[in-house]
Amino acid sequence: MIPYARQDISPQDIEAVIDVLKSNWLTQGPTVQRFEKIVADYCGAQHAVAVNSGTSALHIACRALGLGPDDMLWTSPNTFVASANCARYCGAHVDFVDIDPHTYNISVPALAAKLESASRNGGLPNVIVAVHFAGQPCDMRGIRGLADQYGCQVIEDASHAIGAEYKECPVGGGQFSDLTIFSFHPVKLVTTGEGGLITTNRDDLFETLCLLRSHGITRDLNRMRGQSEGSWYYQQVDLGYNYRMTDIQAALGISQMQRLPDFISRRRELVVRYNELLRNLPIGLPFYGPDCGSAWHLYVVRLNLAKVSKSRQQVFNAMRANGIGVNVHYIPVHLHPYYRDLGFGPGDFPEAERYYAEAVTLPLYVRLSNSEQDFVVQELVNALN
């Protein structure tokens, strides 16, 4: 089976992990800090806080922004459930903004209209989570402008977008958001096994994130209001979690970060090949603008169901039966039973639902060979006929 995504672990990656295993620090050591510095520098951010998953990153990002019961978070319905669940962990409400039919990211005109209506009727969001779907950056300038106008804070969910660029700057630099989160799950662009990270330029948020990552415990005299009983002393000053990344994971992350430019260029090569090989088929190809800064986490095609005599399920099943691990990203979050129980249902976000009915994710990963890619294309052609 050719999977839709797969990690690429090199001999150097393995050596880096072994070195940590032989060292004194498996966790809470210097390697996590080195990894944080490397990612912060890569993104052009002041601070980075590594955690044990992208989901944990989203959770403490929401906590650091003060999201609490009766507050509101808005995000895209075309994302992994974690982009919305992070609000629910804080007891906050969730609502969604429909997607742009070309980029499949949150639609800025739809966001503008919904904010305008919420400002009259109540329900303005405290936090907007902008998801860079498939690695394609959102229209962050538009989102930030609206967020400032209506007094909202912004989190970028860049789980798909380490290595992506927006306005010629790396995603994660924080020009247009308060916090950016990344995921290092093995299907993503860079992996640490499980892992996540948050970048920010705000010193206050950085401090809170460090506390929340590790039980809300501090040894900082300022935080402890000058009280100390000796060098063993620490205080718990907030209700935090154990969301720490291990040094073992961070070592893999450092080694993977060195390879990120090569990862992105191989992905771009494969995307150019797909675009060329698929251009005469009755399918919509991914958004590819003149200054498209995508990191190309996913390559999603949209079946033109008016021209294809097969259903999406038939195409999907035919390809799976022939060894192509196609996938579907994403089931609209508001259609999951948990969110239906909160009052959402079919028809709420029609662009996301229409997109979902037509979307197929083709395999895209660094080790995918040209001949494997040709095989994927051949099987797609066969499945469509």
Ligand SMILES: *Cc1c(COP(=O)(O)O)cnc(C)c1O
């Ligand atoms: C993978 C992913 C997450 C969650 O990351 P984990 O590291 O798996 O917890 C959040 N948001 C999006 C868009 C993702 O793709």
